[in-house]
Amino acid sequence: QAAGKEKPAWLRQRAPQGPRYEYLRDNLQELRLNTVCEEAQCPNVGECWNGSTGTATIMLLGDTCTRGCQFCAVNTSRTPAPADDQEPENTARAIAGWGGGYIVMTSVDRDDMADGGADHFARTVKAVKRLRPDMLVECLTPDFRGDLAAVHHLASSGLDVYAHNIETIDRLQRRVRDSRAGYVQSLEVLKTAKARGIYTKSSIMLGLGETDDEIVDTLLDLRAVGVDIVTFGQYLQPTPLHLPVKEFVPPSKFEHWRKFAEDVIGFRYCASGPLVRSSYKAGEYFMEAMIR
Numbered sequence: 469q470a471a472g473k474e475k476p477a478w479l480r481q482r483a484p485q486g487p488r489y490e491y492l493r494d495n496l497q498e499l500r501l502n503t504v505c506e507e508a509q510c511p512n513v514g515e516c517w518n519g520s521t522g523t524a525t526i527m528l529l530g531d532t533c534t535r536g537c538q539f540c541a542v543n544t545s546r547t548p549a550p551a552d553d554q555e556p557e558n559t560a561r562a563i564a565g566w567g568g569g570y571i572v573m574t575s576v577d578r579d580d581m582a583d584g585g586a587d588h589f590a591r592t593v594k595a596v597k598r599l600r601p602d603m604l605v606e607c608l609t610p611d612f613r614g615d616l617a618a619v620h621h622l623a624s625s626g627l628d629v630y631a632h633n634i635e636t637i638d639r640l641q642r643r644v645r646d647s648r649a650g651y652v653q654s655l656e657v658l659k660t661a662k663a664r665g666i667y668t669k670s671s672i673m674l675g676l677g678e679t680d681d682e683i684v685d686t687l688l689d690l691r692a693v694g695v696d697i698v699t700f701g702q703y704l705q706p707t708p709l710h711l712p713v714k715e716f717v718p719p720s721k722f723e724h725w726r727k728f729a730e731d732v733i734g735f736r737y738c739a740s741g742p743l744v745r746s747s748y749k750a751g752e753y754f755m756e757a758m759i760r
């Protein structure tokens with residue numbers, strides 16, 4: 469973690485437990501579904517999965533990614549197992565049974581598949597909408613290696629929010645993300661999705677050594693391609709082999725960026741806090757964005 473510093477109190481979360489947590493865990497296991505909540509060791513599982521409409525973010529296309537970003541705890545392999553053909557239907561069945569009105573789905577990067585898994589993702593959106601036409605669906609997507617036809621295909625599947633994370637400022641891209649990802653490529657993905665007339669969203673991790681000016685530049689670039697919603701969260705080092713944290717950014721600074729993103733840059737909505745993740749309270753935040 470940050471240069472020998474202890475994790476500050478504002479980052480400590482309770483271990484997940486409770487009946488709703490157990491129900492979701494068993495339901496996911498039964499249908500052979502993975503979640504980014506568990507695979508990426510998200511600190512919010514106890515909070516997100518509990519409550520009467522507690523929900524998880526399903527991770528499609530397996531639990532193994534073809535990339536190896538320096539910040540990410542997900543397993544990696546050049547040759548992951550083939551995608552489960554039943555996954556779109558199983559995902560839709562799980563989501564339909566959970567209740568609630570908003571769901572986030574994401575996936576690993578599948579550079580081994582011709583379309584990066586875009587059609588599998590799109591089929592899942594369609595299956596969810598068939599079982600629950602009222603469900604708002606947010607997809608947190610890979611960059612499909614800049615294959616804009618794949619982006620267009622998924623953006624046309626009936627989803628409501630197209631999220632793709634730029635993750636960090638331009639200068640730190642190579643250090644933080646897999647070499648096949650990139651700043652301009654991610655902006656192109658977001659621009660292509662926006663051209664379909666849907667809401668778009670992106671996330672930035674703080675605490676990796678970025679400067680304030682670099683954050684401002686990134687916000688301007690995201691807004692310039694039409695991004696509606698932006699989120700900020702603290703980067704946490706998942707294992708000692710991953711990138712160390714440069715700084716634990718205090719909650720007051722996150723609040724500064726929230727106001728700045730909304731009032732100065734003009735995003736429709738910004739969620740910003742040490743434990744905010746792209747999918748954290750995504751439904752609540754989306755509703756807030758809509759009433760503005």
Ligand code: SF4
Pocket residue numbers: 533534535536537540541542544575576577646
């Ligand atoms: Fe993790 Fe990077 Fe793979 Fe996304 S692309 S799952 S961040 S390793």
Ligand code: SF4
Pocket residue numbers: 504505506510511512513514516517523524525745746747748749
């Ligand atoms: Fe899962 Fe997202 Fe909540 Fe983390 S913030 S537990 S990834 S839904």
